[in-house]
Amino acid sequence: MxxxxxxxxxxxxxxSTVSRVLNNDDTITVQAETRERILQVAKELGYETILERRLKQKQHASKHVGIILTQSLDEEISDPYFLSIRQGIEMELASRGIRTATFRLHETDGHQIIEGLDGLLVVGRVKESALKAISKVENVVYINHSPNEDLYDSVVINFERATEKALKHLLNAGYKRIGYIGGKEKEHIKNHKFNFEDKRLTTFERFMKEQNLFDQAAVFIGEYTMAQGYELMNKAIQAGKLPEAFFIASDPMAIGALRAIQEAHLNVPEDIAIIGFDDIEAAKFASTPLTTIRVHTREMGRTGVKLLLERLNGRELPLTVTLPTELVIRESCGGKRNNSF
Known part of the structure; x- marks a missing residue:
């Protein structure tokens, strides 16, 4: 700033001259050219006077924004990915003095109409028709999902590109027999759950088939929990013909898988290399620190709030913001040989 x-x-x-000009101090004598130069520079640098900031805060304080969470509390605790997005939203709204109301989709009656709100922030997947059934709010921003980019603002990451980063790193390190451990992405409606396509899994399958390296027997799917990561890795070990490396679709699952590997008296990365996904705080403190794909989840939440406020301030053109991901290399994925891919 x-x-x-x-x-x-x-x-x-x-x-002192800048301060007095920006705060409209009538007692200062300054040439018109100098005053104009100061105002122009302030505009170029995006400076806001105290008065302008207070005015915006006052305007924001009158707003009332809803947060719709598509995960259950247990799922949010088990996998901090969506929890971190929500925290980013709440921090940004609190810093702007905006009132909030939070709803969990699976606890909301399908006939209940959410109204009296200026806008909605939807975290996770929900069908457009399902949202319209419970809400009359027009200004909606989706986070981690984009159901209709022609109508709604959204904040997403490119799961395909992120997955390919992980797989290319493994191939560059010399690994060929690569397995996958992941969960099921769901939409929750009261008394119902619907599974969605998970781009990490479909990208893994496509990419490995393109390399003529795909093995269906090396794919293990459960729930996005640490316990399931442990169970699925145990299943992979017991099945025999263990892959040299695994791409695991969430860090909690990867941490659970590490435990199973250790109990089998195997070593990471010497016997099995692992790449996780998310870069949660625990990833760098795992028994073997995790190589992982970093997702800027809190920034996703903050960006969603900023998009919603722009909408409330009059922007009509819907925007989709794709935040970057990055590969964070730690000890869980060592290089076998320096092949280039």
């Missing part, structure tokens, strides 16, 4: 000193340096005037 630009400061008064930044503006003063670029305008070639003193900081």
């Amino acid at each position: 630009a400061t008064i000193k930044d503006i003063a340096d670029k305008s070639n005037v003193s900081a």
Whole structure:
């Protein structure tokens, strides 16, 4: 954020002059050219006066925003991915003094109409028809899902590109027999659950088939929990012909898998290499620190709030913001040989 000193340096005037001009001090005598230069520099640097910030805070304080969570509390605790998104939303809304109401989709009666809100932030997957059945709110931002980019704002990551980053790293390290452990992505409606396509799994299958390396027997699917990561890795070990490496679709599952590997008296990465997904805080403190795909989940939440406020301030064109991911290399994935891919 630009400061008064930044503006003063670029305008070639003193900081006190900048401060008095920006705060409309009538007692200061300054040439019109200098005043215009200061205002122009302040605009270029995106500086907001105290008065402008207070006015925005006052405007925001009158807003009332709903947060719809598509995960149960147990799922949110088991896999911090969506919890971190929600925390980013709540932090950003709190910093702006905006009132909130939070709903869990599976606890909301299908005939209940959510109204009296200025906007909605939807975390996770929900069918457009299901949302319209419970809400009359027009300004909606989806986070981690984009049901209709022609109508709604959304904040997403590119799961295909992120998965390919992990797999290319494994192939570059010399691994060929690569397995997959993952969960099921779901939509929750009261008394119902619906499974969705998981882009991590479909990308894994497509990419490995393109390399003529896909093995259906090396794919293990359960729930996105640490306990399931443990159970599925045990299943893989007991099945025999264990892959040299695994791409595991969430860090909690990867941490559970690490436990199963250790109990089988195998070593990571010497016997089995692992790449996780999310880069939750526990990833770097795991028994073997996890190589993983970092997702900026809190920033996804904060960006969703900013998009919603832009909508409430009059923007009509829907926007889809794709946040980048990055590969974080730690000890769980060692290189066998330096092949280039």
